[in-house]
């Protein structure tokens with residue numbers, strides 16, 4: 513029996529544990545805090561198809577595959593927690609959409625998108641500011657409670673016999689023969705294969721292996737709001753900001769992109785900045801609606817795309833992370849792909865483009 517260790521209990525590690533647990537026993541997942549304690553438990557949970565890459569690029573293929581995995585999971589879990597179809601509208605000001613619009617005009621967008629004028633937008637939501645020129649409507653998007661999805665992967669994996677160890681893994685000894693030895697403060701563990709899926713904190717392992725930086729933690733803050741009636745029927749985006757109303761009529765307003773190391777604290781500056789940007793689009797919003805503020809870290813790569821597959825020069829170490837700002841979109845697919853890659857099975861989509869080698 514193959515012994516497999518998974519470092520990190522976010523969506524990437526839990527999805528890998530879930531899909532692997534359907535095939536084999538002997539799996540252990542290590543988590544330093546609790547399942548979904550960081551970005552996988554606090555993200556906005558938008559699952560939006562990629563649109564701004566070249567048609568048929570590897571990123572688009574991975575995105576299409578990721579959406580198909582989510583649609584299957586939604587069928588299975590939507591009665592248990594919030595997992596819903598939710599159209600997205602990207603709002604545009606001052607022709608900021610030119611690249612996407614060019615593709616649209618050339619009939620290159622291969623999915624269900626269409627452009628809306630301000631008048632059409634205001635049929636969807638009359639509160640959109642007159643400053644907006646129009647919007648791109650993306651029908652095939654989803655929204656999920658990313659904490660519940662991560663936790664459900666984990667709970668199902670545990671039911672299938674996966675072991676859980678609540679410890680921080682601080683060292684990986686890859687040179688110990690055929691097996692890989694990993695260390696917590698007080699113990700060591702041997703595995704045939706390990707998966708590194710500890711989000712932004714994988715950077716310290718990358719520094720050990722390559723002596724160079726691969727990931728940057730980028731903090732994002734979100735405001736949760738109550739008593740906005742009616743709620744937002746679609747999820748509105750402008751630039752990297754968004755507003756959406758989820759279950760229990762809670763409206764989520766995001767976000768920031770802050771390069772401040774591993775600091776996950778909330779700040780009033782960011783709260784004001786998020787509100788100020790939102791008021792430009794929805795002038796009625798103010799801080800009286802805010803009931804909660806959260807912060808967490810995106811495991812950001814230089815090209816904002818995930819890192820998948822074997823570690824360079826080490827047969828038994830696999831990487832499953834770097835989800836950047838789309839780690840909930842990609843997480844389940846990444847876990848599924850890893851569960852096949854470890855057993856050298858035929859993969860459903862190409863992953864060589866997502867190897868860590870592209871940064872070395």
Ligand SMILES: Cc1cc2nc3c(=O)[nH]c(=O)nc-3n(C[C@H](O)[C@H](O)[C@H](O)COP(=O)(O)OP(=O)(O)OC[C@H]3O[C@@H](n4cnc5c(N)ncnc54)[C@H](O)[C@@H]3O)c2cc1C
Nearest residue numbers: 520522523524544552556558681711732835838839840841
């Ligand atoms: C504000 C915000 C909003 C977002 N919204 C979206 C969105 O709408 N859609 C989307 O697709 N993506 C979104 N993302 C991105 C997404 O949340 C992340 O890419 C994704 O959650 C990363 O998952 P992960 O499992 O790789 O890492 P994490 O969720 O960070 O999990 C890693 C886990 O590993 C544990 N760990 C770390 N080091 C160790 C160690 N040495 N030993 C043991 N355990 C360890 C940590 O405690 C943590 O639980 C958002 C991110 C932010 C910050």
